[in-house]
Amino acid sequence: MSLENHAEFKLSITKALGDQLAAALKKLAPAPLAMENIRALRPLPGVYQLYKNGHLVYVGKADRSLPQRIEKHFRKISGRRNISLDQMAFTCLYVDEDFGAVAPERLLINEHRGQGQVPWNYNGFGNNDPGKRRDTTEVDEGHFDHDHPIDLEYRLTKLPSQCMEAGEALPLSQLLQETKTHLPYVFRYQASKEFDDIAVEFPDAETTADEALKTIAARLPDKWQITALPGYLIMYPKIEDYPSARRYYRSTGVVDVW
Structure with missing residues (x-):
């Protein structure tokens, strides 16, 4: 029996990174979206996930400071109707800033989107002032x-x-x-x-x-x-x-x- 001495191989580094990020975040217990929990974070870059009533609804990244970025979401949700901060929780990972070039939040979005999660990544939640x-x-x-x-x-x-x-x-x-x-x-x-x-x-x-x-x-x-x-x-x-x-x-x- 003869064996082939060549074959094709595709290395998907980005998928491997996405899998590792998702696995690391999955090990974390979501904390209530409250100021005492946000202020306990170190001002470092990283990725984070927001949960509403236990369901993963949003993935984001902070280029400089996780607590600063997550606090913006805290303030936004605090001023909205039909939603309560009591429904919200979050997890986050500190990520080396050199890792930003591979868009870690995009890897996580791709990882979860196929499972019907992260709906807020596609409904305008992350927008700031949309302009005139x-x-x-x-x-x-x-x-x-x-x-x-x-x-x-x-x-x-x-x-x-x-x-x-x-x-x-x-x-x-x-x-x-x-x-x-x-x-x-x-x-x-x-x-x-x-x-x-x-x-x-x-x-x-x-x-x-x-x-x-x-x-x-x-x-x-x-x-x-x-x-x-x-x-x-x-x-x-x-x-x-x-x-x-x-x-x-x-x-x-x-x-x-x-």
Whole structure:
């Protein structure tokens, strides 16, 4: 019997790496997505997995700091409806930064996608500010922002101006900046020097995002509008309808669309 003295062999290093990453993460017990667990992490690069009710829903990577990246997801989820941080957990691996060139998160996504997992990697969950071009795009069913729109009842409890004396006024520009900084979702607006000269009395210390936006809108010049889109807020000097708008805040009052 004669034996062949040659054959084809394909070395799949990337698949081997993906298998090893998935196996290493599988050995870890998911921890609740809570700040004490996030702050216990070392500020190193790596990959991570998010779980909702025990199901793997998202794989991501942090090029510099795992806790910094995971905290962004914590904040995002904390400001959304139809979802709770109590449902969420995570695992992560510190990965040598030289490993970044092989896109470790992509290896994990490919590993899990065939099993019907990581749906949030394909529904817009990882997006930051999508840019002005997306403002007029209708958000489809199944998109993360459609299923979990921003929570306008989110409580703003850390604004510096909440330490002011009752009845004391501050510039509208300051209130806008404070609100933008402390909201757990994007608030994109066009700055204007005239806001420096508009005084506004801030609501009480237990104010919600909705109440703060009403306060801001009431002091806006004519033709300015704040629009609550499914995933973020925008404010521009133009009264305009948006296909996916949930609510409009104007100097004349609030208009609910959904």
